[in-house]
Amino acid sequence: MTHDKESPTVFQIKPVGRLRIASVAAATALLAAACGGGSSAGDSGAAGPPKAGGTLTVALGGDPVSLYPRAVTPLVREVSRPIVDSLLALDPATRKPVPWLAESFQANADATEFTFKLRSGVTFSDGTLLTAKVVKQNFDDIIANKAKSAGSTAVSLLEGGGYKETTAPDDRTVVQKFARPYPTWPLWAASTGFGILAPKTLALPLDDRFDKVVGTGPFVLQSYVKNSQVVLTKRKGYAWGPKTAKHTGDAYLDKVVYKVITEPSVRTGALKTGQVQLAGSLNPSDIAPVRAAGFSIVAQRIPRLAEGIVVTGADREPLKDAAVRQALVKAVDAKQVRDTLLTPEWGVPSSVVTGTVVGHSDQSALLKPDQAAAAALLDKAGWKPGGDGIRTKDGKRLTLKLGWLERGNPWDRPLVELVTAQYKKIGVELKPELATAAQSVEALTARNKWDLFLSGVAGGLDAGVGLLGTFASTPPNFYNVQDAALQPLLLKQATTTDEAARDKILADAQQRILSEGLYTPLVEDTAVVAVGKKVHGFALDADSRLPTLLDVWLS
Amino acid sequence: MARFLVGRVLQGVFVLWAAYTLSFAVLYALPSDPAAIAAGTTNSVTPEQLAEVRHAMGLDRPLAEQYLDKLGGALHGDLGRSVQSGERVTSLIGGALPPTLAVAGAGLVLAVLLGTGLAVLSTVTGARWLRQALLSLPPLGVAIPSFVVGLLLLQWFSFTWNLFPAIGEGGWRGLVLPAATIAVQPAALIGQVLAKSMSDELGKDYVDVARAKGAGPFRVTVRHVLRNAALPTLTLAGLLVGGLLTGAIVVEVVFSRNGLGQITQGAVSAEDLPVVQGVVLLGALVFVTVNLAVDLLYQVLDPRLAVGRRSAGRGPAGRFALFTFAGRG
Numbered sequence: 075m076t077h078d079k080e081s082p083t084v085f086q087i088k089p090v091g092r093l094r095i096a097s098v099a100a101a102t103a104l105l106a107a108a109c110g111g112g113s114s115a116g117d118s119g120a121a122g123p124p125k126a127g128g129t130l131t132v133a134l135g136g137d138p139v140s141l142y143p144r145a146v147t148p149l150v151r152e153v154s155r156p157i158v159d160s161l162l163a164l165d166p167a168t169r170k171p172v173p174w175l176a177e178s179f180q181a182n183a184d185a186t187e188f189t190f191k192l193r194s195g196v197t198f199s200d201g202t203l204l205t206a207k208v209v210k211q212n213f214d215d216i217i218a219n220k221a222k223s224a225g226s227t228a229v230s231l232l233e234g235g236g237y238k239e240t241t242a243p244d245d246r247t248v249v250q251k252f253a254r255p256y257p258t259w260p261l262w263a264a265s266t267g268f269g270i271l272a273p274k275t276l277a278l279p280l281d282d283r284f285d286k287v288v289g290t291g292p293f294v295l296q297s298y299v300k301n302s303q304v305v306l307t308k309r310k311g312y313a314w315g316p317k318t319a320k321h322t323g324d325a326y327l328d329k330v331v332y333k334v335i336t337e338p339s340v341r342t343g344a345l346k347t348g349q350v351q352l353a354g355s356l357n358p359s360d361i362a363p364v365r366a367a368g369f370s371i372v373a374q375r376i377p378r379l380a381e382g383i384v385v386t387g388a389d390r391e392p393l394k395d396a397a398v399r400q401a402l403v404k405a406v407d408a409k410q411v412r413d414t415l416l417t418p419e420w421g422v423p424s425s426v427v428t429g430t431v432v433g434h435s436d437q438s439a440l441l442k443p444d445q446a447a448a449a450a451l452l453d454k455a456g457w458k459p460g461g462d463g464i465r466t467k468d469g470k471r472l473t474l475k476l477g478w479l480e481r482g483n484p485w486d487r488p489l490v491e492l493v494t495a496q497y498k499k500i501g502v503e504l505k506p507e508l509a510t511a512a513q514s515v516e517a518l519t520a521r522n523k524w525d526l527f528l529s530g531v532a533g534g535l536d537a538g539v540g541l542l543g544t545f546a547s548t549p550p551n552f553y554n555v556q557d558a559a560l561q562p563l564l565l566k567q568a569t570t571t572d573e574a575a576r577d578k579i580l581a582d583a584q585q586r587i588l589s590e591g592l593y594t595p596l597v598e599d600t601a602v603v604a605v606g607k608k609v610h611g612f613a614l615d616a617d618s619r620l621p622t623l624l625d626v627w628l629s
Numbered sequence: 630m631a632r633f634l635v636g637r638v639l640q641g642v643f644v645l646w647a648a649y650t651l652s653f654a655v656l657y658a659l660p661s662d663p664a665a666i667a668a669g670t671t672n673s674v675t676p677e678q679l680a681e682v683r684h685a686m687g688l689d690r691p692l693a694e695q696y697l698d699k700l701g702g703a704l705h706g707d708l709g710r711s712v713q714s715g716e717r718v719t720s721l722i723g724g725a726l727p728p729t730l731a732v733a734g735a736g737l738v739l740a741v742l743l744g745t746g747l748a749v750l751s752t753v754t755g756a757r758w759l760r761q762a763l764l765s766l767p768p769l770g771v772a773i774p775s776f777v778v779g780l781l782l783l784q785w786f787s788f789t790w791n792l793f794p795a796i797g798e799g800g801w802r803g804l805v806l807p808a809a810t811i812a813v814q815p816a817a818l819i820g821q822v823l824a825k826s827m828s829d830e831l832g833k834d835y836v837d838v839a840r841a842k843g844a845g846p847f848r849v850t851v852r853h854v855l856r857n858a859a860l861p862t863l864t865l866a867g868l869l870v871g872g873l874l875t876g877a878i879v880v881e882v883v884f885s886r887n888g889l890g891q892i893t894q895g896a897v898s899a900e901d902l903p904v905v906q907g908v909v910l911l912g913a914l915v916f917v918t919v920n921l922a923v924d925l926l927y928q929v930l931d932p933r934l935a936v937g938r939r940s941a942g943r944g945p946a947g948r949f950a951l952f953t954f955a956g957r958g
Binding site for chain 1: 684881884888
């Protein structure tokens with residue numbers, strides 16, 4: 075295995091103020107990852123040295139709709155990552171930012187100003203040179219188009235962080251300013267949504283960019299046929315892979331073909347017959363047969379809020395009473411959920427956020443299922459067992475309405491049924507209501523329609539954003555959060571530059587949410603990818619999505 | 630003839646306008662907020678940002694103004710852009726039409742061949758058991774969901790014997806399984822109706838005359854009976870087109886092909902309103918055209934339905950088909 079990384083441009087480790095951006099720990103972990111750590115698969119030594127050439131066929135669970143990296147679609151990230159590079163990359167092992175298009179970066183003491191030094195000699199696939207001015211253009215463009223980008227993470231990350239401006243003092247220096255301390259900005263700068271696009275793409279109106287994406291990435295977009303396939307070809311002369319890459323130079327693969335296969339059973343069949351070599355979002359029931367067919371399975375928890383039940387009726391009976399909320403948390407057995415509906419690839423949630431989130435704090439002690447304690451809490455709160463097993467108080471039954479959305483997870487329906495059964499054991503009647511996206515916006519805005527809501531895909535790499543996005547009590551306050559003690563914690567973590575201090579606040583917030591019974595985590599969502607025998611060098615990115623494919627090769 | 634045509638075309642234009650207006654009313658005037666749906670249920674989007682989005686989408690203008698603006702655009706062939714990707718609705722639908730037409734066309738040919746073959750064979754055959762067996766096929770064909778048919782065909786012909794590709798367009802080989810899947814229900818329908826009307830025709834006098842002249846059972850069936858029995862089957866045309874289009878949704882999802890079905894499914898689940906409206910409009914256009922074509926074909930096939938007279942049988946089939954399409958799509 076060749077690790078012929080070019081003589082590394084030394085990543086400037088400058089502990090500026092109290093903000094430690096890159097630590098020695100990160101660098102050593104990086105080395106460990108380069109030597110085959112992490113969750114790479116099919117990377118057996120028996121395969122010999124990497125070979126160039128070949129076409130990798132990847133199954134996509136749906137149409138990407140757009141290849142524009144800042145588009146708001148569930149799968150755009152998977153297909154645009156190989157086309158566009160970002161200023162920084164994230165090391166999957168440490169989840170720390172490392173150099174990519176920027177060979178170094180530093181923050182000022184209060185993390186309101188970030189200076190990126192660009193690598194020299196980087197070109198877009200149309201030949202244009204990457205300069206600081208182009209980077210500035212990219213960020214100016216995001217802001218200029220913000221009203222047309224409903225739901226865009228790029229916009230909310232900039233606006234939520236108090237973004238002021240990007241300047242380009244010289245050709246290779248980019249300076250970004252924020253109104254408030256934004257210690258997590260380097261983490262976000264590594265995301266695909268902030269991938270740097272060529273001026274040629276930016277010159278087009280936003281609406282026309284969906285299939286015309288020019289970047290500096292190791293692959294170039296060749297064609298996109300809606301609902302059918304995306305074809306990428308190798309970029310010749312690529313020499314600026316992220317620091318985490320295992321080799322320098324062109325990608326090994328000549329071509330990547332993403333095939334859109336929406337039907338899960340067809341996806342599995344196509345894998346087994348060799349019509350595709352790599353497929354993500356496998357159903358739990360497909361994992362064993364696919365593994366038996368000789369595929370290796372790569373599983374990595376997705377950094378986000380754990381899928382769970384959020385209290386939306388804390389301003390009224392019966393959930394106004396903290397004891398009732400706490401009883402609901404104790405009534406749920408998330409391990410039983412994992413064991414009956416999922417496979418061992420999935421973890422059992424240990425906090426509000428999943429284990430791969432930066433700032434995750436293990437709160438398993440608060441999440442131990444304990445029906446007796448739950449029943450005692452309800453008894454104490456005055457809810458006495460009624461005739462049909464459902465508790466009552468002053469003649470009222472303990473009935474709760476749960477709103478939930480069909481999100482495409484095959485386990486969601488049985489999950490709701492299982493939780494209903496678990497609640498029933500402590501005498502709580504759950505009435506689930508399946509809603510469309512539109513109906514749930516309406517019901518959550520109305521505040522009084524649902525007591526509980528099955529929350530799905532909120533949050534991201536950093537705990538702060540996920541917690542703020544769900545538990546902030548500022549408008550629009552979708553989840554009707556009433557906890558006055560929580561809000562200061564959520565706001566303070568966002569601007570705390572000392573890493574340890576920030577972790578402490580985040581841990582306090584997670585503990586507060588769980589001990590107040592505001593959230594019951596159920597499923598630790600996990601990316602499960604089947605990798606064919608001939609595919610080598612594959613590992614998921616830090617955000618548990620498909621990587622740039624720079625290091626992937628076929629034997 | 631000209632007056633008849635103009636009348637029918639005007640009627641068609643009215644249907645299109647009504648479809649457009651109705652879909653606008655359903656999609657935009659109802660108290661759901663497309664901007665809020667696009668933004669999702671997260672606190673990261675502040676009310677101010679949402680207001681900006683609403684403004685950019687033109688949703689803060691009076692409903693009548695939005696309607697007239699959109700209608701004006703539609704008259705100029707501009708159906709707006711997809712909320713999700715930004716692509717023009719017209720180019721989105723234009724790109725999805727050819728693959729859908731290919732599957733639906735191949736499916737229609739196959740359905741006519743299979744259905745006619747079944748009806749003729751069941752009429753010609755002397756063996757009672759064979760006739761019974763053949764006639765029990767159509768109810769079975771209608772009863773099996775095309776989703777199941779598609780998955781079974783895939784399981785055998787692609788995953789087990791590896792004869793045809795399971796995914797994508799892939800030339801004629803990629804067309805075989807989807808066309809076979811989509812053909813099952815229309816073939817059953819054609820077979821059923823044609824067999825029934827052929828057995829009705831067999832009791833008529835001209836059949837006895839033909840037999841008396843020495844024509845064999847095959848000649849009687851194909852040359853004489855089939856011709857006359859074809860007319861009621863033609864009434865099914867509108868229904869069949871509707872069935873093929875709804876079938877396309879299932880077939881395209883199962884076989885991972887691009888097409889109108891996928892576009893519709895994707896747009897509905899993502900609540901991409903301009904695209905949904907475009908698809909509704911296209912559906913209306915197809916049925917207006919099919920109905921007009923069937924009316925004109927009647928004039929050619931049956932001289933009794935002379936020009937200028939109102940035929941009693943023409944409208945309902947088409948209208949029923951439109952209803953089934955809208956209902957299922």
